[in-house]
Amino acid sequence: MTDEHGASGEAARQRQVDREALVDLLGALAYAELTACLRMAADAQRAPDIRVQVALARMATVELGHYEQLAARLADLGVDPEVAMQPFVAAISAFHDRTTPRDWLEGLVKAYVGDGIGRDFYREVSAHLDPEDAALVQQVLSDTGQDDFVVEAVTAAVQADPALSGRLALWGRRLVGEAIAQAQYVAVERDALAALIVGGGTRTGLDLAELGRMFSRLTEAHSARMQRLGMSS
């Protein structure tokens, strides 16, 4: 009997840790979507072309829709979305502060690259979740439908001024570098979350090697996107 109690106590503790990791994940994604929405819209203001403003505003709206879905799931779990987001405000804000676009083209590349990395990340992580949460994360995977527009606009700008290519390629590298740096800070501080993300489960703790492999898959997908913009990464 004592053994059984001990085992069920362990299972309950485990569920609790899993739940904490899930709340962390939803909180981090929710704040990432909310700030992506606001930053994109702010960057759009500087675009000289109304069509670019509209494209970025639409992307921003889709991001807010994702935020709403994630916040609703947190509320379902009985967690105040604000409380769940709070631990990630510093890292996500630092990412944006360190990658403030100097002009609207950098803003456009940031929206495209950020949106793409976000979707790759959702794809990675949804494999390790319960069916219900996996379905939610799959849902927010839907792209914003503006990718073709961004590729066209950036390609046209680079054709008109080929010197832009090098600067924007460097900018793309910086975006992904800063994103990984901030993600690593978070992974170190939120062990259970990181373990959930790489699929080790919270039982096994953080698998740094698997985390590294995930970052390398995300970076490869990023390179493919930069190539679509006509740039080496």
Add this chain to the structure above:
Amino acid sequence: MTDEHGASGEAARQRQVDREALVDLLGALAYAELTACLRMAADAQRAPDIRVQVALARMATVELGHYEQLAARLADLGVDPEVAMQPFVAAISAFHDRTTPRDWLEGLVKAYVGDGIGRDFYREVSAHLDPEDAALVQQVLSDTGQDDFVVEAVTAAVQADPALSGRLALWGRRLVGEAIAQAQYVAVERDALAALIVGGGTRTGLDLAELGRMFSRLTEAHSARMQRLGMSS
């Protein structure tokens, strides 16, 4: 026969002028909604409180929804929304440049006041449109559902720091003053549009007295809103 031809030629010319005024109206409203969306989101970034960020992001999303409806109607009319918006870019951008909030509270008051004046204006103008366009304008009249939140947040901030009241009241006056100034520039340049708005029809030309009465009704409604924030206007 000549008389009949003359009359029908006059009627065709009149329809053409009406259509131009309508395209102007939809173009001006569309660009106003688009920029309101982008500026609100940009202002939200500076809010220290996640709830304020979410409220402003939601208001911004509703504005973009209005933009999409207006742009779709322009496309129905066979007009490129960008072309229809272009004549109003200068005045609307000037309004925003002259009313850049110094902090998130001014941003919140601007969102509340701007949203409110926008809705009052839609109400005024929908009376003078064809049923189909009146229905569209009525549709975008729906409020953003965030008014109560804004009133609460501003009231709480003023209670915590009563000195804010005077500054925000002044800010409200400036917002409405700048809005009317830019609207008057537009009215002078786009005679048919102004005539359509005040309901004189394009036949009778711009009725300056009626335009003045409309501005005074908008200003009164603005005062009522500022009082709801606990401020004299």
